Amino acid sequence: MTIRVYVTDREGQLHELEAEPGWTLMEVIREAGLPIEAACGGCCACATCHVYVDEEWLARLEEPSDDENAMLDEAFEVQDNSRLACQIRLDERLSGIRVTLAPEF
Amino acid sequence: MDRSEPIRTDMVIVGAGPVGLFAVFEAGLLGLRCHLVDNLDKPGGQCAELYPDKPIYDIPAIPVCTGQELIDRLMEQIRPFEPTFHLRQMAQTLERAEGGGWRLTTSAGTVFEAPVVVIAAGAGCFVPRRLPLPEAERFEGRSLFYAVRRRADFAGRRILVAGGGDSALDWLLTLEPEAEEIALVHRRDQFRAAPDSVARMRELVNAGRVRLIIGQIAGLEGEDGELEAVRIRTREGEVRHACDRLLAFYGLKMELGPLAHWGLELHEGLIRVDTEAFETNLPGVFAIGDICWYPGKLKLILSGFHEGALMAQKAFRYCRPEEKLVFRYTTSSTELQKRLGVRA
Ligand SMILES: Cc1cc2nc3c(=O)[nH]c(=O)nc-3n(C[C@H](O)[C@H](O)[C@H](O)COP(=O)(O)OP(=O)(O)OC[C@H]3O[C@@H](n4cnc5c(N)ncnc54)[C@H](O)[C@@H]3O)c2cc1C
Ligand code: FES
Numbered sequence: 255m256t257i258r259v260y261v262t263d264r265e266g267q268l269h270e271l272e273a274e275p276g277w278t279l280m281e282v283i284r285e286a287g288l289p290i291e292a293a294c295g296g297c298c299a300c301a302t303c304h305v306y307v308d309e310e311w312l313a314r315l316e317e318p319s320d321d322e323n324a325m326l327d328e329a330f331e332v333q334d335n336s337r338l339a340c341q342i343r344l345d346e347r348l349s350g351i352r353v354t355l356a357p358e359f
Numbered sequence: 360m361d362r363s364e365p366i367r368t369d370m371v372i373v374g375a376g377p378v379g380l381f382a383v384f385e386a387g388l389l390g391l392r393c394h395l396v397d398n399l400d401k402p403g404g405q406c407a408e409l410y411p412d413k414p415i416y417d418i419p420a421i422p423v424c425t426g427q428e429l430i431d432r433l434m435e436q437i438r439p440f441e442p443t444f445h446l447r448q449m450a451q452t453l454e455r456a457e458g459g460g461w462r463l464t465t466s467a468g469t470v471f472e473a474p475v476v477v478i479a480a481g482a483g484c485f486v487p488r489r490l491p492l493p494e495a496e497r498f499e500g501r502s503l504f505y506a507v508r509r510r511a512d513f514a515g516r517r518i519l520v521a522g523g524g525d526s527a528l529d530w531l532l533t534l535e536p537e538a539e540e541i542a543l544v545h546r547r548d549q550f551r552a553a554p555d556s557v558a559r560m561r562e563l564v565n566a567g568r569v570r571l572i573i574g575q576i577a578g579l580e581g582e583d584g585e586l587e588a589v590r591i592r593t594r595e596g597e598v599r600h601a602c603d604r605l606l607a608f609y610g611l612k613m614e615l616g617p618l619a620h621w622g623l624e625l626h627e628g629l630i631r632v633d634t635e636a637f638e639t640n641l642p643g644v645f646a647i648g649d650i651c652w653y654p655g656k657l658k659l660i661l662s663g664f665h666e667g668a669l670m671a672q673k674a675f676r677y678c679r680p681e682e683k684l685v686f687r688y689t690t691s692s693t694e695l696q697k698r699l700g701v702r703a
Contacts, residue, residue, distance in 0.1 A: 293482070293613070299409040301610070324551040327523045328610035330491050332546050332575060359491035 257344050261305075262354040263288055273344050279305070279353065280340035290355060296340035298322055301329040303339040304356035311351045315342060330359050365470040368394050368443075369678040371463050372477045373450040373618070376404020378648030378663030379479035380433040385671035387440030388695055391678055394473075395442055396465055398449040398484045403430035405649075406660075408485055408611065418660060429660070439700040445469050449484055453621045453644070460677075461643060474677040477670060478623075478630060478639070478646040479663070482613035490607055494579050501584035503605045507534075513604055515539050519589055521576060522608030528552040528560055530606060535563060542570035542600060544591055572600060579605070618650075626652040636673035637666045643677045645670045 259271045259282050273282040280303040283290045291302035298321050307315065312335050318326070322341045326332050336356065344351075370386050372379045375397035383393045401407060406415075406426035414423050424432070448467035453476060456462040460474040487505035489495060495503060507513065507530055514537045520527050523545040529552075535541050543560065548571075550557045563569040574593035581587040581603075588601045615628055624631045624640040629652035632639055637647050647670050648663035656662070675684050689695045696702035 294409060297410060297413065299413075300612075302612075320551075323547070323549070324524075327546060327551065328488065330575070330609070357491065359488065 255346055255349075257346060257349040258351075259283075259344070260350070260352040261286075261288060262352075264355050264357065275345050277344050278340050279342040279344060279351070280338075282344065283339060283355075288355065289358070290339065291358070292340060294340075298325050298338060298341055301325045301338060302358075304329045304332075305337055305339045305353040306333060306356055307335045307337050307342075308352035308354075309335060311348070311353075314347065329356065331357055363468070363470065365462065365472040366394060368392050368471060368473050370394070370475045370477055370674060371396065371450075371461075371471045371473045372479055373397075373463075374404060374479035374481055374648070374650070375399075375402035375444060375446070376479060376481045376648060377406055377429060377433060377660050378481075378667060379404070379477070380430070380437055381664045382477055382479060382647060382667035382670065383437040383440055383442045384433075385668045386674060387437065387442075388689065388698060389671055389675045389684065390698065391475075391671070391675065393440065393442045394445060394471060396445045396448060396450045396463075396469070396471075398447065398466070398486075400447050402434065402444060402446075403427070404481050406430050415660070439698065449617060450480075451617050474643055475674040476644045477674070478618065478644065478650055479648045479667075480615075480618060480646075481649045483615040483618070483650070484613065485611040486614050486616070487607075488609040488612050490576065490579075490609070492576070492579060498579055498581065498584055498586050498605070502581065502586035502603055503579070503607065505607055507606065510534070510537070513538060513606070516604040517602040518542070518604040518606060519544060519600060519602040520606045520608070521545070523547070523550040523552060524608060524610070525552045525556065527606075527608040528556040530608075531569065532556060532559055532563075534606075535569060540570075540602075541568075542572060542602065544572045544574060544576065544589075544600070546573070546575050548573050572598070574598070576605075576607070629656075635669065637670045638673060643674075645674065 257273045261269045271282050271286045280292050293302045294300035322338050369391040370393045372395045375395045407430050411427035448465040451466050452464045454462050456472045461476045463471045513534050518538045518541045520531045521544045564571045574591040577592040578590040588599050591598050630646040632646050632651045634653045638645050647666035649658045
């Protein structure tokens, strides 16, 4: 089954992406060629895959780990719905998830 | 201008990440002396800076080790070759030396002359992340800093420190006694700094000597580069915190930096090399590890080690043009074993 992911880029444009189960959210966004730096390649070591998750989806995600929270400390414009996309592993239950790319820094 | 006598050596390596370190080994086996330059305060590059405690599983014959363990082992492996480290300085300029070879100058004014320069600069230099506010630039270097270069800049000042890691807390604790007043701003009431520093910070907060603000920086106010206040977004709304020094620690990011102006042929921000010797378009200047590009390049530590071994073969010819290079194994060669210090 393919998983659908809706991503709003920094210009406000909406993109509908498809992912395989087991991919991370960062990987889907990066493979689609959208501007997500993901400098550390998904190792939770750079905070350049920062996204805002739509409120209705936020509660369905697992809580961020201590590592993820510590990395978010180094990001800017962090909000309550801020997450690192590389730390969100997709499965069927997350099909339809909506996120917005956080500003670049 | 400082015209100090240059350091003359065989090989200057820019970058003391895993690949630069192993290049010392490969060069050392061939009898070449190395000096390394890195703008960080310790060797290890990404492994030591970004993931010291995370496991690596794809180093041949080491089923698992952490980033820091890999660096510790490399340091042990290259010790017999007595490399010299020049840390906390950036390789700044590269030009032809008068008598042939290359002349490399660092941001600290150290000058090297060597027939071979090896660029093992990874994804570039680690530089502090800047505040992504349009007005930040006006204050940088005058009242907004990302590192403490001169403590005198902070003495007797009203300082705001931003961040929750070790750098932020260490400097908060160091500057507190000499500041007129000092505050800490962090996005949440949890700190990843060492528990001991966090405890000391909390004591100072309780004693009324440090003000702790939970929030994020939203804007800077001041004239002519002189900071007057920082606007902070908190749960209760925006607050204006009066201060005249801001010391912000938002981690590090990587930039190609000065290398971009050395006349090297680039490919999408990486240095193009041949795959025989990993030499750049400048003869005697090599590039290995994450910074180099050739068709099929993989950014793996393993690949960087291989690149270093081949590079050293050609580097030898620049350094010892009159000598013949004989291929030998460390297992059987008494000469190599002498260099390694395992045979008298
Ligand atoms: C989180 C994470 C996990 C990883 N896991 C693995 C793994 O499991 N296996 C694997 O093979 N690879 C892994 N990698 C990739 C691996 O770390 C890199 O391939 C490796 O660090 C590259 O080594 P390097 O020596 O080329 O460069 P770096 O490690 O980037 O070191 C370059 C050094 O050069 C310095 N420098 C740059 N420019 C200058 C200048 N002008 N002057 C002075 N100094 C300069 C920098 O400060 C830095 O210290 C991982 C990377 C990350 C971020
Ligand atoms: S890609 Fe670096 S933290 Fe997610």
